Amino acid sequence: MSVDTAPVEMTERSIVARSPGMRKVVHRLVLTVGPVLAALALAGLLLLALGVDPLAYYGYVINRGLLSPSGIQQTLTRMAPLLFLASGLIVAFRAGIWNLGADGQFLLAAVTAAAAGPYFAAIMPAWLAVVLAFLMSVLVAMAWSFVPALLRAYQGVNEIITTLMMTFLGTSLANVLVKLVFLDPGTTVPQTRTLPVEDRLPRLFDTTISSGLVLGLIAIVAVHLVMTRTSFGLRLRIVGANPRAAVHSGLAVPRLTLAVFALSAGLAGAAGAVDILGVQGNVRADWNPAYGFAVIPMVFLARFNGFAAIAFVLLLSVLSIGGESAARRLGVPNHFTLVLVAIVLIVLAIAEYIDHRFIQSRKA
């Protein structure tokens, strides 16, 4: 696969050689799509080793994740929380803050939404209940990031460690809350009370696609525009790219750090809220889809670009929805999706390295 892409790159280079901007885009595209194809080929070899026909697997994944009507609706619905998570990660990563606590923030927000949703829905109009539950979830997620935020902003404690630790705590706390505090007495399954389907976020037209998708798209585009077009976004990028230059330029680095944590965690919380208020309706005990960790590589692949992130989130969605079906049908473990994503990342890093060496040697 990677061999095949080389001549393509050459011809495209020569065609667009006259406009450097266009050439850059093509170069970027080749450097992204090429490795993805190469990774699919490598993963295919792995499938062969497992005794599964890779073409059948990929065909099945594409069919179930993208082409079949129910599959594409599920895929688009799954994108909603992933888009919110991606936008939260873009804010943090662009500002040089490695928030690895998205899953803890997501789960606690989900539990909050699951507890607050049915409670509010019983005493007020459904739309108001959903809005209130959504806001509460966001606030809870923000609160959960506050300790790492303070430690990072004022003590310089490495947020990679603190947010990761808070994720372990948050996952367990969410579980405890489900089992002990918000347990639905009406069922034997340990889970929270369920938000009635008619009270959830509306579905789009006559499909099963949750309107969370629209909210997610709005969030990620807004984040992209804020980061690239506003002074606030530029300040965050300065802090991320060169913290000493930020101090020298008189930016209030600790306050910006707090803002980044609040935004990033708030968006992760919104992801949990739309998933519960739009799709799940409740939180079962021990439920942890670990979307946050799955989205991190997508955000890197997209180079923190919001629009590119939409494409990669779609890819992840297709792979995971299709992969879940394929797992049932072909016996390939569900986690194979993650294996695939990991291979893509590694191949991409290698491609980046080779490209860098190539440019260096051409300069010399």
Next chain:
Amino acid sequence: MKHVDNSIEAGGHPVIALERVTKRFPGVVANDSVSLAIRAGEVHVLLGENGAGKSTLIGMLSGLQQPDEGRILIDGQPVAITSPRHALSLGVGTVFQHAMLVPTLTVAENLLLGAAWWRRPRKDSLRAEVEELASSLGIRIDLDATAAELSLGEQQQVEILRALLRNSRVLILDESTSMLTPSGIDELGALMRRLVKRGLAIVFITHKLREATAFGDRISILKLGRKVGEIAPERFSALSEDDLTAEIVETMFGNRRSDPDATTRVGTQFPADAQPLLAVRDLCLAPSATSPGLSKISFELRAGEVLGIAGIDGNGQKQLAEVLAGQIAADSGAILLEGRPVDAMSVGARRDAGLRYLTDDRLGEGTVGAFPVSINFFLKQVGRSPFWKAGIEQGGEIDRRAAELVRDYDVRTPSIRTPIGRLSGGNIQKVLLARELSTGAKAVIFNKPTYGLDLANTLVTRQRILDAAASGKGTLVISTDLEELLQLCDRIAVMSGGRLVGTVANGPHAASEVGSLMIGLAA
């Protein structure tokens, strides 16, 4: 201690020669066309201040770095030294400033490190070899002691021994005396003399004059990346120690060199009762692990005046600049701009009030290397009208003004969208000058404004400083280059150990007065 034993190989062919070697790092020229010949039987002293380019030169000789231009000859043959291991195999051994022994291993184990991994360590033959070498050099080494038990001087002896065991013909001692006690220094000096008697070539790096004159045969003086003088063994032995010292001081700090631009400015006298633009009173900052802090710094700067701060690097100059700019808070003292205190103001508010700081660390804190030149002009104005309106970036306005500044300040850049990290140091400096001087400046602090720049950009920058002063701004120039201060300043204050040890009005005698304050001879 004088030596007349340069009979061995005097004028002989050099073991290693550098030919017009140039090494650039982003934004600075570390070595500018330096030529050097290292001969057997000689202690070749490299003398220079911090940032003179000594470490880079050693890095290239020991294979850590590759020259950008010029070449290295070993026994007359051009060789690319690709790694420290390669350097060792070529007979170039280096003893770095900080000991590089593994503290938990014994001396013998340390000496055996680095042999081929498939071979069994040969402890017995090592013992015999070490005993022979050590006794001929008159040093005692306990092979069974762990490295951590040894004093720093003993550790250095072990490292020298290690280099000799690998048949090094050239031994490089990088600031080896900086960690030693006075008696340790004398011991090392005596050892160096015995080693060169055996025909070894030694490169001895130091910034201490006394060591250079006491232990050296030949002295090369580096200054700001250029070699500015060499004292050959014949002259070395002909001069008395005092004359030698005087000559070196002259070369390092003076302007005997026929530099056409080296003209001393006679300072303008500002009436003492004129209202100071910037007044600093009793500024104090606690010392830290890396800086001497500030103790009771007081000075006044008048509109149109150029005040220089001279001193060896690392004597609190950077801390002073950062306290004035508001990047770090002073423990006590007061800063007044036009009579109004600015102590409580943030970095941004001080800038708005007209107090500007042009940093010496152009890439580290002055700019964001990956951002375009245009954005870097306005790094200190993010969010301000007209470049941002209600928080939204006004691309057209930014580009228009950036293009204007590029033209006015003659920034040589392919485009205003080029990442600033790709520009040369001189052009980055022009961007910083434009940022601080183009609008609203009243008092400007220049920290090492020409550090690492080539001559043309140095002159441009100095002219900008003089123009700023002529237009009525108060300018504070921090520099380690005395010539520069003599050219620019009305008065020169000398900083040492975090305090201002004296202030000299610029004039014909300023050079020697400041020079002696700098090396602590007066005051």
